[in-house]
Amino acid sequence: MSDIKTYKQAAEYMRRTLDRLRADEEAQMYLDARDEVLERFQPVFSPGHLPQLRQDEFHAFLLLENNRHWSGLHRLSPKMCADMELLRDALSTLLDESQPVESRLDQAVSIVNGMGKAVATAILLVTHPDKYGVWNSTSEGGLKAVNLWPRFERGESLGSRYVKINQILNQLTSDLQTDLWTLDMAWWHIENVLTRDEAEPPFGEGVLAGEAKGFPLEKHLQEFLWANWDDTTLGGEWELYREPGDPEAGREYPCGAGYIDILARHRTKPDWLVVELERGQTSDATVGQVLRYIGWIQQKLAEAGEKVRGLIIAHEVDDNLRYALSAVPDVDSQRYEVQFRLHPVSKPGEE
Numbered sequence: 001m002s003d004i005k006t007y008k009q010a011a012e013y014m015r016r017t018l019d020r021l022r023a024d025e026e027a028q029m030y031l032d033a034r035d036e037v038l039e040r041f042q043p044v045f046s047p048g049h050l051p052q053l054r055q056d057e058f059h060a061f062l063l064l065e066n067n068r069h070w071s072g073l074h075r076l077s078p079k080m081c082a083d084m085e086l087l088r089d090a091l092s093t094l095l096d097e098s099q100p101v102e103s104r105l106d107q108a109v110s111i112v113n114g115m116g117k118a119v120a121t122a123i124l125l126v127t128h129p130d131k132y133g134v135w136n137s138t139s140e141g142g143l144k145a146v147n148l149w150p151r152f153e154r155g156e157s158l159g160s161r162y163v164k165i166n167q168i169l170n171q172l173t174s175d176l177q178t179d180l181w182t183l184d185m186a187w188w189h190i191e192n193v194l195t196r197d198e199a200e201p202p203f204g205e206g207v208l209a210g211e212a213k214g215f216p217l218e219k220h221l222q223e224f225l226w227a228n229w230d231d232t233t234l235g236g237e238w239e240l241y242r243e244p245g246d247p248e249a250g251r252e253y254p255c256g257a258g259y260i261d262i263l264a265r266h267r268t269k270p271d272w273l274v275v276e277l278e279r280g281q282t283s284d285a286t287v288g289q290v291l292r293y294i295g296w297i298q299q300k301l302a303e304a305g306e307k308v309r310g311l312i313i314a315h316e317v318d319d320n321l322r323y324a325l326s327a328v329p330d331v332d333s334q335r336y337e338v339q340f341r342l343h344p345v346s347k348p349g350e351e
Contacts, residue, residue, distance in 0.1 A: 010146035011175055017186050018178060027185065033068035034181045038129060040066070045127050050092050055081045061126075062119070069184060070122050070136065079114030087112055094120055095127055101166075102159035109158060109245045116246050117158060125180055133169030133180045135162055141254030142187030143168065144300075149256075154303070158245025221313070221336060222261050222277055226251050229264075234311075238264040238273050255300065257292040270306040272297055278314035283321035286312055290331055 021027045043049060044057050058081060060066050062074040080087055093099075094108035101124070109115050117135045124132035133139070143149045143165070150164040173183050226248075229235045241250030241263040250263040262275035274293045278286050290310040297308045310331035314321070317335050325331055 006147050010148050011172060013146060014172065014183075014186060014190060015176055017189050018176060018182065021182075021186055021189060030068050031182055031185060034129070034179070037066075037068050038126060041126050045091065045095060045123055047092070047095065050088055050095070053084070053088050053091065055084055058087065061123075067122065067126075069181070070118065070134070073119050073122065076114035076116075076119070080112050080119070082113070087115075090115060091123070094123065097128075100159075101132070102157070102163050104159070105162055106157050106159040106245055116248060117162065121162065125184070129179065129181060131170075133166050133173075134184045135165050137252055137254045137259070139165075139169075139184060139187045141256075141259065142190040144254060144256040145190060147256070148172075149300075155244065158243070222251075225262060225275075225313075229262075234264070234273075234275075237267060239267050241265050241272075255293060255296040257296045258289065260293050260297075263297075270303075272302055272306060272308040274308065274310045276310065276312050278312055283318060283324055286314075287321070287324045287328065287331065291328070294330070 021031065041061050044053065044061065059074065059077050062077050064071040064073075067073070090108045090111040093111070094104050096104060105117075105120055105124075108120055109117065118137070121132060121134045121136070125134050140149070148168055150161075150168065152161050152164070169180060169183060172178075173180055176183070225232065225234075226240070229240050241253065243249040250260075253260040253263040260274055261277050264273040264275065265271070266273070274290060274297060276286065276290045276293070290312060294308045294310050302308055308330070310328075312321070312325075312331065312333040313336055314333060315336060317333050321333060325333055
């Protein structure tokens with residue numbers, strides 16, 4: 001954990017954040033949903049029910065409208081539910097309190113395709129709300145933003161890293177006299193305020209909704225690049241960054257300076273690549289954002305001798321961006337094109 005002074009500063013900042021959240025009526029509705037969510041889903045994930053767990057029950061938990069806290073979990077539902085027997089076995093392993101959580105988490109995420117840390121730790125929180133916190137891109141970004149992110153050994157397992165993170169989350173709940181459910185929502189506010197980056201708000205059109213809108217084309221481009229990375233020109237030289245037990249770690253990678261759209265590693269050299277999709281902001285803002293990300297990776301993730309490069313992908317590359325990049329040798333740009341065609345459809349009898 002960080003030094004005592006850093007921890008105290010972070011805890012005080014979060015204390016004020018929690019006060020603001022509790023004062024917001026819309027946020028309070030989601031904070032108050034805790035007991036309702038636990039009452040509904042604790043029986044679903046109970047040891048007695050897991051052998052009969054149905055796909056619709058599991059999928060229901062993944063929806064924000066039901067879990068009232070986590071959006072995007074449903075995205076990998078088809079993969080996780082492809083083999084329900086395997087999913088039931090993995091959940092039984094994950095929730096077996098007779099075994100260390102470190103080994104349980106490692107086993108569960110390795111068994112089921114698509115079950116990453118975000119889903120697994122959300123289930124842990126719901127089943128044991130006073131014991132386990134959530135580790136997802138939002139809580140990770142928040143911890144990094146307030147300088148409470150722990151240090152890991154390279155290659156350290158997902159479960160081992162979670163134990164360190166969960167220790168910090170529980171220490172915070174104790175010192176702030178709150179609970180893990182409330183602390184988890186606070187990360188949304190902390191991450192957004194400190195990084196000023198776009199993120200999906202946990203409670204719809206509310207406090208943070210204004211920062212979550214706009215530029216859907218770039219969002220689809222990000223999804224396309226991630227899903228088809230190996231088929232792009234970038235995929236021949238670079239591979240998507242992954243961590244043990246977390247194959248999607250490089251997608252919207254959270255750092256203390258915001259979210260990196262895509263983080264990649266060179267296939268043969270010890271180099272890093274920060275990929276940023278231009279989202280309508282000025283060229284100066286985009287270049288500055290990439291440089292912040294590069295600086296963070298250099299200081300927090302890369303080891304001595306490892307080079308960090310940047311790549312800006314934009315629909316249009318103007319002269320301002322070209323001039324800026326001419327002075328930054330480690331940042332390049334590429335332009336993307338989208339083809340859209342309309343084809344006439346014949347009416348009955350016109351074939």
